[in-house]
Amino acid sequence: MLDIKRIFELGKQVILVEFDLKVNPSSLEKLLKIKSVLQNAYSENEVEITNTYHCLALRFNSLYNLDISIEKQKVKEIMSSISSIDINGKITTKLHEIPVCYEDEFSPDLDYLSTELKVPKQELIKLHSEPTYHIYFLGFLPGFLYLGGLNEAIHFPRKKTPRLKIPKGSVGIGGSQTGIYPSESPGGWQLIGNCPLNLFNVNANPPSKFQAGDQIQFKVVTKKEHEQIKKQVLDSDYQHLIKVND
Amino acid sequence: MIKVLHPGLMTSIQDMGRKGVAKYGVPESGVMDEYSANYANLLLQNEQQTNLIEITLQGPKLQFESDAVLVCSGLDAKIVLNSELVSMHTVFGTKKGDVLHIQQVTKGNYVYLGCKGGFETETILGSTSFYAGITKQTQLQKGDFLNINSITSTEVNASTETHSNLKYKKGFFDNDSIEVYKGPEFNQLTQKQQKQLFQSVFHLSKNYNRMAFQLEESFDNELSSIMTSPVIPGTVQLTPDGKLIILMKDAQTTGGYPRVLQLTKEAISKLAQKRQQQNIQFQQVADVDS
Numbered sequence: 216m217l218d219i220k221r222i223f224e225l226g227k228q229v230i231l232v233e234f235d236l237k238v239n240p241s242s243l244e245k246l247l248k249i250k251s252v253l254q255n256a257y258s259e260n261e262v263e264i265t266n267t268y269h270c271l272a273l274r275f276n277s278l279y280n281l282d283i284s285i286e287k288q289k290v291k292e293i294m295s296s297i298s299s300i301d302i303n304g305k306i307t308t309k310l311h312e313i314p315v316c317y318e319d320e321f322s323p324d325l326d327y328l329s330t331e332l333k334v335p336k337q338e339l340i341k342l343h344s345e346p347t348y349h350i351y352f353l354g355f356l357p358g359f360l361y362l363g364g365l366n367e368a369i370h371f372p373r374k375k376t377p378r379l380k381i382p383k384g385s386v387g388i389g390g391s392q393t394g395i396y397p398s399e400s401p402g403g404w405q406l407i408g409n410c411p412l413n414l415f416n417v418n419a420n421p422p423s424k425f426q427a428g429d430q431i432q433f434k435v436v437t438k439k440e441h442e443q444i445k446k447q448v449l450d451s452d453y454q455h456l457i458k459v460n461d
Numbered sequence: 462m463i464k465v466l467h468p469g470l471m472t473s474i475q476d477m478g479r480k481g482v483a484k485y486g487v488p489e490s491g492v493m494d495e496y497s498a499n500y501a502n503l504l505l506q507n508e509q510q511t512n513l514i515e516i517t518l519q520g521p522k523l524q525f526e527s528d529a530v531l532v533c534s535g536l537d538a539k540i541v542l543n544s545e546l547v548s549m550h551t552v553f554g555t556k557k558g559d560v561l562h563i564q565q566v567t568k569g570n571y572v573y574l575g576c577k578g579g580f581e582t583e584t585i586l587g588s589t590s591f592y593a594g595i596t597k598q599t600q601l602q603k604g605d606f607l608n609i610n611s612i613t614s615t616e617v618n619a620s621t622e623t624h625s626n627l628k629y630k631k632g633f634f635d636n637d638s639i640e641v642y643k644g645p646e647f648n649q650l651t652q653k654q655q656k657q658l659f660q661s662v663f664h665l666s667k668n669y670n671r672m673a674f675q676l677e678e679s680f681d682n683e684l685s686s687i688m689t690s691p692v693i694p695g696t697v698q699l700t701p702d703g704k705l706i707i708l709m710k711d712a713q714t715t716g717g718y719p720r721v722l723q724l725t726k727e728a729i730s731k732l733a734q735k736r737q738q739q740n741i742q743f744q745q746v747a748d749v750d751s
Contacts, residue, residue, distance in 0.1 A: 223645055224642070225642075225644070225645065225691070225693060225696070225720075225723050226642060226693065226695060226723045226724070226725065226726070227725070227726065228693070228726070229691070229693055231645060231691060233645075238688070259481060260480075260481070263480065263481040263482075263483055263484065265483045265484050265691060265714065267688070267689055267690050267691055267715055268688045268689065268690075269688065270690050270691060272483075272691035274481075274483055274691075274693070276480050276481070277477070277480075277726070278477065278480070278509070278510070352484075352715070353484060353485055353486040353714075354486045354689065354713060354714045354715030355486060355713055355715060356486055356594075356713075357485055357486050357487045357488075357594055357595065358485060358486060359486050361689065361715075398594050415485070415594075417585050417586065417594075417595055421485070422482075422485055422487075422586065423485045423486075426484075427484070
């Protein structure tokens with residue numbers, strides 16, 4: 216029922232629980248429910264549980280003494296005690312409305328993609344901004360969201376030679392994935408837009424408003440609106456729209 | 462207070478790293494060689510989490526504006542206080558006006574300068590460890606001022622006199638073996654590849670930093686990338702072009718390359734101190750999983 220593939224010790228500080236799952240929103244929901252059952256068995260100081268597409272990682276705090284084999288046994292017992300009741304029913308997630316400007320200044324690869332994919336620019340923007348994306352997890356860079364739900368018509372390989380510097384907020388396509396660079400970084404994605412928000416703020420608590428399981432809806436904005444929002448963000452005077460899904 | 466007269470090659474503040482922030486995609490960071498850092502804090506009777514100055518190859522020149530109790534830990538370095546040589550692993554005191562110069566790390570890559578009480582720098586997400594985009598600074602700069610966390614004078618006296626007889630096991634770093642467990646994708650390697658991993662002698666390439674140590678030798682590889690999965694410091698990744706990359710303290714929290722081995726905690730400290738020409742041989746410590 217849980218489709219557990221194996222429970223694996225990654226060193227003496229981390230336990231991986233791997234699942235045989237297809238990557239889709241219902242697998243994600245199931246994974247997050249199992250994650251919350253496991254997290255309830257441990258304090259957050261003791262263990263941080265993260266997820267990827269089909270894996271949970273129990274990251275034990277190295278400042279605590281622990282015997283990983285005892286913990287592994289405990290995890291096995293918890294996993295076998297999970298019933299369908301625990302993983303049925305809805306979890307509370309959020310829907311974030313994220314402004315993105317697709318205009319020329321921010322989309323150096325949009326013309327190229329439009330030509331190669333044989334999809335008109337406006338249609339490409341529509342295909343990118345229309346779907347509701349799911350956040351599977353955060354990784355790669357602080358505040359970087361792994362999003363699922365990119366329309367197959369606009370899947371496109373990464374650049375052969377990555378750019379050395381990609382501006383903060385850049386929205387790109389890399390293979391079957393799309394995402395936003397939360398900070399300036401090198402990278403190989405095809406750039407089609409820019410988001411004026413701060414996706415990650417070390418001085419805020421929590422530093423990211425986004426969580427695995429949440430959803431993203433892009434909202435097309437003009438260059439002028441982008442500029443305005445960016446200014447408001449700088450003055451800590453902007454909050455993107457968040458809807459709570461019960 | 463301490464004034465940075467010269468920052469050295471890559472000098473940063475590090476502690477035991479950030480815990481509980483992988484969910485935001487934030488790396489752990491923290492000292493590269495925990496073994497040496499822990500020893501410095503032990504000699505100073507500091508808490509294990511107390512931060513230290515991590516020095517890479519060429520060290521800083523520091524001027525003390527107040528009294529401090531210090532110790533250097535690591536493999537070996539040339540350290541001069543005013544004009545006197547200072548020994549590794551020996552607690553010493555400084556007075557106002559003293560100049561400490563850690564001229565050269567002569568063995569290994571990293572040396573730790575520990576201070577009784579630790580250094581008062583900004584704590585971000587539960588740690589003072591420098592990391593680009595998390596802390597304002599990524600390395601110490603010329604002209605920086607560092608405050609020392611205040612301690613009572615009785616503590617100063619106690620720490621200079623005790624603990625000097627603790628042993629630093631130098632032999633800890635003196636062999637080629639890097640102890641590992643099998644990684645999650647180890648069993649996807651062919652028998653030949655598995656043998657090759659444990660029987661070959663590897664060397665560090667010139668690409669090594671706080672994020673990852675890449676090995677020089679290429680490795681026959683037909684394994685393709687995996688779905689992005691959790692990784693931690695000490696995870697050994699095998700890239701599609703056959704390079705082995707060992708993730709270190711500033712590593713990402715997720716990765717898409719097959720994870721063939723996992724270093725023990727001690728092996729991360731040992732590897733951190735290896736230099737380019739030195740031999741590296743993976744040695745399996747236990748069959749953790751099937």
